[in-house]
Amino acid sequence: MSLKTKMNNRLKSILCLVVALVCLVCSFAPVSVYADVVGDLEDQRNELDEEIKENEEKLDQVEGEINKNESKLDKIKSEISDIDDELSELEDKIDELNGDISSLNTDIETLTADIVAIDALIADIEAQIQDSEELMADTKEQLLNRLRENYMAGGGSKLEILFAATDVTSFLERQELIAQMSNNDTALINEMAAKVGELNSLQAQLGEQKTELESKKEDLKNDIQQLADRQTDLEDTKSTQEDKKSEAMDKHEELKGVIAELDKDSEEYKAEIARQKKERDQIDKQIDEYIKQHGSSQGDTPDEDYNNDGKMLWPVPGSTRMTAGYPAYSNGDRHMGIDIVRTDVTTKGSPFRAAQGGKVIIAKNDGAWNYGFGNYCVIDHGDGKQTLYAHAQTLYVSVGDVVQKGEHIGAIGSTGNSTGPHLHFEVRIKKANGDVSRVQPLDYVSKP
Numbered sequence: 001m002s003l004k005t006k007m008n009n010r011l012k013s014i015l016c017l018v019v020a021l022v023c024l025v026c027s028f029a030p031v032s033v034y035a036d037v038v039g040d041l042e043d044q045r046n047e048l049d050e051e052i053k054e055n056e057e058k059l060d061q062v063e064g065e066i067n068k069n070e071s072k073l074d075k076i077k078s079e080i081s082d083i084d085d086e087l088s089e090l091e092d093k094i095d096e097l098n099g100d101i102s103s104l105n106t107d108i109e110t111l112t113a114d115i116v117a118i119d120a121l122i123a124d125i126e127a128q129i130q131d132s133e134e135l136m137a138d139t140k141e142q143l144l145n146r147l148r149e150n151y152m153a154g155g156g157s158k159l160e161i162l163f164a165a166t167d168v169t170s171f172l173e174r175q176e177l178i179a180q181m182s183n184n185d186t187a188l189i190n191e192m193a194a195k196v197g198e199l200n201s202l203q204a205q206l207g208e209q210k211t212e213l214e215s216k217k218e219d220l221k222n223d224i225q226q227l228a229d230r231q232t233d234l235e236d237t238k239s240t241q242e243d244k245k246s247e248a249m250d251k252h253e254e255l256k257g258v259i260a261e262l263d264k265d266s267e268e269y270k271a272e273i274a275r276q277k278k279e280r281d282q283i284d285k286q287i288d289e290y291i292k293q294h295g296s297s298q299g300d301t302p303d304e305d306y307n308n309d310g311k312m313l314w315p316v317p318g319s320t321r322m323t324a325g326y327p328a329y330s331n332g333d334r335h336m337g338i339d340i341v342r343t344d345v346t347t348k349g350s351p352f353r354a355a356q357g358g359k360v361i362i363a364k365n366d367g368a369w370n371y372g373f374g375n376y377c378v379i380d381h382g383d384g385k386q387t388l389y390a391h392a393q394t395l396y397v398s399v400g401d402v403v404q405k406g407e408h409i410g411a412i413g414s415t416g417n418s419t420g421p422h423l424h425f426e427v428r429i430k431k432a433n434g435d436v437s438r439v440q441p442l443d444y445v446s447k448p
C-alpha cells in the first residue's frame with residue numbers, strides 16, 4: 001500500500017516535470033535547462049529501475065519458495081500413495097488370513113464331528129466289552145458249578161486249585177482241569193476268550209484313532225491362534241499406516257495453504273512490477289523527448305564533417321554473435337535493440353564502433369544506472385537517424401564530438417542492467433514531425 005502511494009506521488013512529480021519540460025520547450029528552451037530536466041527524469045527513472053529490480057528479486061524469492069513447497073507437496077503425495085499401496089497390500093493379506101482361518105474352522109468342525117463319532121464308537125465298544133466280560137463271568141460260574149458236581153467225591157485238591165483261579169485267563173491256563181472238562185465247555189470258553197481279545201484290540205485301535213484325532217484338533221487350534229495373532233499384528237500395522245497417512249494428509253493441506261498464500265504474494269509482486277514497468281515506459285519516452293529537442297529529423301541534410309555515406313556499419317568488429325534481438329527477449333520482455341558479444345576474443349574491453357558518421361548528442365560515462373544502459377552514448381547521424389550504444393566499460397567520446405563511420409567510440413562492458421559483457425545497440429528514427437521511434441536495428445545494419 002505504502003509503495004503504491006509512493007509510486008503515485010512519484011508519478012505526479014514526473015508528470016509535473018514533463019509539463020515543466022513541455023512549457024520550457026514552448027518558450028525559449030536553453031540547453032542547460034533541458035539537461036537539468038532530463039537529469040531529474042533520469043534520476044526518477046533510475047530509482048524506479050532499482051525498485052523494479054528489488055521487486056523482481058522478491059518475486060524470484062517467492063517463486064523459489066513456491067517451487068520448494070511444491071516439490072515438498074509432491075514428496076508428500078508420493079508418500080501418501082506409498083502408504084495407500086501398503087494399506088491395500090495389508091488388506092489383501094488380512095482377507096487372505098480371514099479365508100485361511102475360516103477354512104481351518106471348517107476343518108475343526110469336521111474333526112470335532114469325527115471325534116464325537118469316534119467317542120460314540122468307543123462307548124459302544126466299551127459296552128460290548130462290558131457285556132462280554134459279564135457273559136464270561138456267568139460262563140465261569142456255570143463251569144465252576146459243573147466242576148463242583150463232578151469232583152465232589154474225590155480230587156478235592158484240584159477243586160481248590162480251580163477256585164483259587166481269580167480270572168478267566170489264569171483259569172484257562174490250568175491244563176489239567178481243561179483236560180477234564182467236556183468238549184462243549186472248552187469251545188464255549190475259547191469263544192469267549194477270542195471275543196474278549198477281539199474287543200480289547202478294537203478298543204485299543206479306536207483309542208489310538210481318538211488320540212490321533214484329538215492331537216490333530218489341537219494342532220489346528222494352534223494354527224488358528226497363530227493366524228489370529230498375525231491378523232492382530234496386521235491390523236496394528238494397518239492402523240499405524242492409517243495414522244501416518246492422516247498425518248501426511250494434514251501436512252499436505254498445510255502446504256497447499258502455504259502455496260496459496262505464496263501465490264497471492266507472487267501475484268501482488270507481479271502486479272506491482274507490471275505497474276512500475278508501465279511507469280518506467282513513460283519515463284523511457286523522455287529520452288526520446290531529448291532526441292526530439294536535439295537530434296536531426298528525416299529529410300535533414302547531414303553535416304559534411306560526418307562524412308556520412310548513409311549506410312550503417314555493424315557496430316562490433318570481429319563478431320556477429322547476437323544474444324538477444326529486437327523487439328523482445330526470449331522470455332517475452334521488451335527489448336528495443338540487439339545485444340552483440342565477441343566470440344573470437346574476450347568481449348569485455350573489446351572496442352565497438354560508430355555505425356555511421358555523426359555527432360555525439362548523449363554520452364554518459366559516469367558508471368551510473370542510466371535507464372539500465374549504464375555507460376552509453378547516442379550519435380545523431382544528421383538525417384533523422386540516431387544510434388545508441390550501451391553497457392560500455394568506458395566511452396572514448398563526449399557530447400558534441402563528431403565521429404567518423406567505423407571510429408572506435410568505446411569499450412564493451414557490463415554496466416547498468418546487464419548480466420554479462422555485451423554491446424546493446426539501438427537505432428532511433430526521428431520523423432519530420434518530431435516523433436521518435438525505436439526500430440529494428442537489423443533493418444539498418446547487417447552482419448558482415
Ligand SMILES: [Zn+2]
Nearest residue numbers: 337338339424
Ligand atoms: Zn540489450
